[in-house]
Amino acid sequence: MDVNNVLVVGAGAMGRQIAMLCALSGRNVALVDVDAGMLTTAEQELRSRIGRNVEKGRLAQEQMDAAFGRMRMTTSLEEGAADADFLIEAIVEKVDVKRDLLSKVDKILPPHAIIATNSSTIVSSRLADATSRPDRVCNMHFFNPALVMKCVEVLGNPETSEETIETTVALTKSIGKSPVLLRQEISGFVANRLLAGIQDEAVSLYEKGIASVADIDTAAREALGHPMGPFELMDMTGIDVNFYVRTARFEESRDEAQKPKRAVVEKFERGELGRKTGVGWYRYDSAGKKLGPAD
Numbered sequence: 001m002d003v004n005n006v007l008v009v010g011a012g013a014m015g016r017q018i019a020m021l022c023a024l025s026g027r028n029v030a031l032v033d034v035d036a037g038m039l040t041t042a043e044q045e046l047r048s049r050i051g052r053n054v055e056k057g058r059l060a061q062e063q064m065d066a067a068f069g070r071m072r073m074t075t076s077l078e079e080g081a082a083d084a085d086f087l088i089e090a091i092v093e094k095v096d097v098k099r100d101l102l103s104k105v106d107k108i109l110p111p112h113a114i115i116a117t118n119s120s121t122i123v124s125s126r127l128a129d130a131t132s133r134p135d136r137v138c139n140m141h142f143f144n145p146a147l148v149m150k151c152v153e154v155l156g157n158p159e160t161s162e163e164t165i166e167t168t169v170a171l172t173k174s175i176g177k178s179p180v181l182l183r184q185e186i187s188g189f190v191a192n193r194l195l196a197g198i199q200d201e202a203v204s205l206y207e208k209g210i211a212s213v214a215d216i217d218t219a220a221r222e223a224l225g226h227p228m229g230p231f232e233l234m235d236m237t238g239i240d241v242n243f244y245v246r247t248a249r250f251e252e253s254r255d256e257a258q259k260p261k262r263a264v265v266e267k268f269e270r271g272e273l274g275r276k277t278g279v280g281w282y283r284y285d286s287a288g289k290k291l292g293p294a295d
């Protein structure tokens with residue numbers, strides 16, 4: 001199926017970048033948000049980001065102007081949905097809010113339109129029955145910052161049609177991304193499960209007293225070539241994120257191995273959440289510069 005008109009709902013951190021990727025690929029894009037202020041912020045941030053790419057010679061000024069010319073921003077879902085071939089939902093990570101949006105937009109979208117969710121944790125089988133087209137609903141999971149990160153995970157629910165997956169994979173490729181196709185739904189998808197495995201092993205080596213936080217990070221960077229160590233990354237994303245994701249995964253699976261690790265729980269309870277609190281696995285100064293290990 002050809003995708004000419006894309007609707008992105010949610011103009012936050014992710015939605016605005018996804019919308020721009022689609023506009024840069026030559027598609028007409030409607031970016032919708034309930035908050036008009038968010039649309040203004042989204043446009044300002046995109047103009048400054050894409051403008052920097054023009055200054056650095058990565059993009060021609062005409063390409064930038066044409067992409068903004070193909071993108072309309074509106075608070076009207078009706079206007080954005082009327083002619084859309086493909087919807088990418090990037091609103092707040094709450095299943096009830098997403099279901100409410102999908103049931104509403106399902107009644108306005110053309111019958112052939114596909115509905116993809118960018119959710120990091122909610123599989124599309126939890127959303128598909130809010131629509132009249134479960135065969136046209138899937139996950140399309142981008143990574144932050146979406147303008148830069150190449151990977152997009154694509155997965156269907158048991159009712160998703162082959163054509164929906166093929167169209168989503170083709171769209172992913174055509175916006176310059178590398179699709180990773182999952183053949184079954186699983187919480188955390190692939191990349192974040194790999195990451196969880198690395199983080200678990202890192203915390204476990206530390207808990208057993210095998211090596212220090214700093215040395216485990218050095219091994220990840222200098223033996224495995226990772227851009228940053230697992231503890232450095234947890235400090236950047238927030239130790240609370242690790243805690244909440246693992247707690248949710250345990251509650252869903254009842255598998256003890258999915259529970260947050262003891263050292264993570266201790267950090268969480270002490271409010272040592274990483275860079276944002278000035279201390280996590282490392283200590284940071286007020287400018288965010290790493291000072292040294294916390295323990």
Ligand SMILES: NC(=O)c1ccc[n+]([C@@H]2O[C@H](COP(=O)([O-])OP(=O)(O)OC[C@H]3O[C@@H](n4cnc5c(N)ncnc54)[C@H](O)[C@@H]3O)[C@@H](O)[C@H]2O)c1
Pocket residue numbers: 009010011012013014015032033034035038089090091092093097101118119120121141142143144
């Ligand atoms: N931030 C990340 O690193 C990241 C990475 C991958 C996927 N995701 C997923 O992307 C989605 C969005 O995350 P984000 O970080 O961009 O969130 P965000 O909080 O930055 O933005 C969410 C936007 O949705 C808008 N919104 C809320 N309800 C709406 C509705 N009913 N209709 C229209 N707009 C509505 C809000 O006004 C806000 O602008 C989530 O599902 C999240 O799991 C986030």
